[in-house]
Amino acid sequence: MGGSDFLQLRAADAPAKGLTAWLTEGLRSAITAQRLAPGDRLPATRLLAAELGVSRGVVVQAYQRLVDEGLAAARTGAGTVVTGRGTPNAGRPAVDRRRTLDELRLPISTPDGVDLDLSPGIPDLSAFPRAAWLRAERAVLDRITAADLRYGDPGGTPRLRSELVGWLARTRGVRCEADDVVVTAGVAQGLALLAHVLRARGIDAAAVEEPGSRGTVDQMTYWGMRPVEIPVDEHGMRVGELAATGVRAAVLTPAHQFPTGVVLSPGRRRELLTWADRDRLVVEDDYDAEHRYDRAPVAALQGSAPDRVAYLGSISKSLAPGMRIGWLIAPRPMQAELLAAKHASDLGNPVIPQLVLAELLASGDYERHLRAVRTRQRSRRDALLTGLRAHLPRARVAGVAAGLHLLVTLPGTDDDVLLAERVAAEGVLVHPLSWHRRRTGPPGLVIGYAAHSPDRLAEAAARIGRALTPGGG
The missing domain is CATH 1.10.10.10 (Winged helix-like DNA-binding domain superfamily/Winged helix DNA-binding domain)
Structure with missing residues (x-):
């Protein structure tokens, strides 16, 4: 027409x-x-x-x-x-x-005319392994029985839980058995279940990273947990400040902190687990752990203290957030309460997607997919990084070694919302760092790169440079 x-x-x-x-x-x-x-x-x-x-x-x-x-x-x-x-x-x-x-998400509206959305946390959905998923689904449907389709274990299908145990042990150093795993509808539901159980135990506040995940803070707040901000520096959360707050739970992203990209240092890890030794809980969101390019993998905290750490993970950044599959591995004294809360919430996740993911894990297709995605994302990161260095030579870029986003700070600026608006006027959407803070702090821009090709990212860097360079617009 x-x-x-x-x-x-x-x-x-x-x-x-x-x-x-x-x-x-x-x-x-x-x-x-x-x-x-x-x-x-x-x-x-x-x-x-x-x-x-x-x-x-x-x-x-x-x-x-x-x-x-x-x-x-x-x-x-x-x-x-x-x-x-x-x-x-x-x-x-x-x-x-x-x-x-829109109101339930971050207070961001996509301005008219924006054609490059570089919001952080958006994976490359075009890389979803359709052929491998279809093969696995056919294999599952060939074997599935009528009994498999009944109401089952609210904690997840035994096969997926068993495959996750082996996968997480090999790749993240997680120590658990199949009965320790609760399959959830993503990390968000895991946080909701933990908040429910903690509040039932009289714990109504939790330490969170500052800056940190706005989604995590919103989730914990919605479920009745008061967030207590603990600053993050180049070594991760300042664990030494936890004791003074009186909180009995702390939520962290130690392997790849959002949004700064820093790794919790070995000394801070030891300090954190010592803090948790006094009837306290560390909630470990293993955010972006599978996306690493220039550094060796950092083992999960949970492997060092399964009795003090509740471990959360998902396939949202590796396959697709719309799949709504995640997992929660909590200290055993909490597990009965968490399983009861999961049953009351939804009776359990859909069975067939769980079995398909288990098939992908067992066949090695999931690991092959991750290797391919890492290669693809490395080239995208390099394109954005090269472009930013060319068009914003005075900028400082952090979070380069892993993840799906970069943190850019510019000397001589104090209003990152204004900077993001200027970038949006060039057709590129990025996040001001202040949107991920609850306190005041240094300004910056959080820029995702997973969802666009290298040539589009190079174009985005040029537009960002025009927007933020005096006289460049």
Whole structure:
């Protein structure tokens, strides 16, 4: 389809702000009013952008919202095609739902015109091993019995728990048995279960890293745990400050701290486990541990003190966050309570995805996938790092050796929100470091690189340089 007549929109009526919502509503109305029928192809994004006088990024985002709502699909060789009719006012709940979801996440809106989202924490979803997953799923379906599909162990299928024991022992030094593992819907559910059990035991506060994961703080707060910020320096959390707080639990990312990228030093690790020896709990979020490039793997804390550490991990950064598969390995005195909380929460995770992941682990396909992803991510990191050094030579870049993001600090700046807004004006979305703080601290930008190709990252670095170099815009 060519042209924009079907929209019944006039470029002159476009609002100064909210162009994406305006265009999305126009497209949705055209489908609801049956000016567009299932099978109709939407205009090329460049063509529609030119006719409406908006950026191509606005059209791309509007089309993606239709895809998210099930009203359209992106098809190879055919562009974006209408797939549903909708009903009068069907779009309204979807708009409200999107607003609600945006409010539940970080207070970040994607500005109109942004076409390079370099938000941290987004993995390369195009690398999902579809062929290997399909092979494993077929193998599982060939063997599965009717009994396997009944309500099972709320802690997870025995096969996945058994495979995780071996995998985590080999790669992370985790010490556990299959009965110690609770399969969760990602790290988020693991945190929720731990918060529930800790509060039942009279513990209603936990130390968190500062700066640190906003998602972790939000999760703990939602489930009734008061976060107590402990500063992070080049050696990780300042463990020596824990005792003065009186808290009895601490949540850390020791292998690759978010967002600074530092590793908890050996001395701090020993100090932390000594602190936990007095009826206290360390919650270890093994964030990004599988993504390392220039350093040897750092063993999990849990292997040194299984009786004092609750270990959390997931496949969100290695396969896809939408799979919602993670694991929690807690000290044995807590396990019965955690299992009861998991059962009350959802009766257990879906069985077939668990068995498929177990098959991937057993066959070696998961490990082969991780090796391929590391190679791919290394080239992406190198492209972004090279570009930043070329276009922002005065910047300091940290967190290079591992993970899926970089932390960039610039001398002579104090307002990183303003810096991020200037970068967004160049079509690139990054996070101000202050969004991951609860206290004041040095400014910076947190830049993810996993979801884009090296050439796009090189382009992003050039745009960031233009935005942040005096006279470069």
